[in-house]
Amino acid sequence: MKKVITLFFVIICLFARSQDTIKKLIKDTCWKTTGFVGLNFSQTALSNWQGGGQDNIAFTGLVNYEANFKKGHHEWNNKLDIQFGIIMQGQSKFWKKNVDQILAVSQYNILAFKKYWFYSAMADFRSQLSPGYNYLGDTARKMISDWAAPAYIQLALGLDFKPAEYFSATISPLAGRVTVVNNQIFANNGDFGVTKAVLDGSGNIITPGKKIRYQFGGRFTLKFKKDIVKNVNLDTYADFFTSYFNNPGLNTVVVWNTLITLKINKFLSASISTKFIYDNDITIKYDWNKDGKYDNKNDIYGPRVQLLSNFGIGIGYKF
Numbered sequence: 001m002k003k004v005i006t007l008f009f010v011i012i013c014l015f016a017r018s019q020d021t022i023k024k025l026i027k028d029t030c031w032k033t034t035g036f037v038g039l040n041f042s043q044t045a046l047s048n049w050q051g052g053g054q055d056n057i058a059f060t061g062l063v064n065y066e067a068n069f070k071k072g073h074h075e076w077n078n079k080l081d082i083q084f085g086i087i088m089q090g091q092s093k094f095w096k097k098n099v100d101q102i103l104a105v106s107q108y109n110i111l112a113f114k115k116y117w118f119y120s121a122m123a124d125f126r127s128q129l130s131p132g133y134n135y136l137g138d139t140a141r142k143m144i145s146d147w148a149a150p151a152y153i154q155l156a157l158g159l160d161f162k163p164a165e166y167f168s169a170t171i172s173p174l175a176g177r178v179t180v181v182n183n184q185i186f187a188n189n190g191d192f193g194v195t196k197a198v199l200d201g202s203g204n205i206i207t208p209g210k211k212i213r214y215q216f217g218g219r220f221t222l223k224f225k226k227d228i229v230k231n232v233n234l235d236t237y238a239d240f241f242t243s244y245f246n247n248p249g250l251n252t253v254v255v256w257n258t259l260i261t262l263k264i265n266k267f268l269s270a271s272i273s274t275k276f277i278y279d280n281d282i283t284i285k286y287d288w289n290k291d292g293k294y295d296n297k298n299d300i301y302g303p304r305v306q307l308l309s310n311f312g313i314g315i316g317y318k319f
Helices: 002-026 184-189
Strands: 031-044 056-071 074-089 096-113 117-127 132-136 140-145 151-164 167-180 205-207 212-229 232-243 252-263 268-278 284-286 300-302 306-318
Touching: 031 252, 031 268, 056 096, 056 252, 056 306, 096 132, 096 151, 096 306, 117 167, 151 212, 167 232, 252 306
Parallel strands: none
Antiparallel strands: 031 056, 031 306, 056 074, 074 096, 096 117, 117 151, 132 140, 151 167, 167 212, 212 232, 232 252, 252 268, 268 306, 284 300
């Protein structure tokens, strides 16, 4: 965890210090860069508070960066979104992760017809920076995810409709999705949709679980990024993928990320981020009565909507 936090802070510093140099290098070219780097802090301290609650300290860092090329009938748009947050609650002696995402998207367009339609090729990568845990009390924890476990790689060919610089909709009838589970324990369990291990009658592994799953289907993406009012920027990205060979249309993977940044002054900023995920291959488990059977009406065992929201205020730099 300490290594991840150090790496994240280094990334923030490098982005902040390198912008003037980058702008000078690309000033006379067809490249345009925009972005936001922020570090938010919050603290709650309670003393004889009748309403209840817990002391807590939280840090959240984020990097939102775009480098876009445009010349003639050609466009190449690149986006990097990294968010990582930690929190310490109550009398706990260790930090818990509460936000963790890395998303990289690259899209190349060539004008197809009229002036709004482009032939498009897109590639993206989505994962996390560090292991994720299901916390059982203040000390016990169980790892439920890891770096590249899962990771998702998507490739797509299609048409991009772009009537304005701040909005685009891409239809990709030829799309591939690769699920990577770079942790053999998760792979053996068949987590995140990969093929699980084959066991003998005694529970011994005959064939290890597969770490990679390939899917072929169709994809639809929406992008919007614009200052909606002065000093307030809305950046939202929605991605829909359905496999042609596994209940197409009914079994659709949805990933929708939104980031709103507010520039207060030169050094202070506020941000609101939300993440919405639905993936039929991700099983959400909740044993309400702790009997290990998942047969109670309040138990959860299966795909569910995943929603995360985060608000922060702190140091920020917009460029």
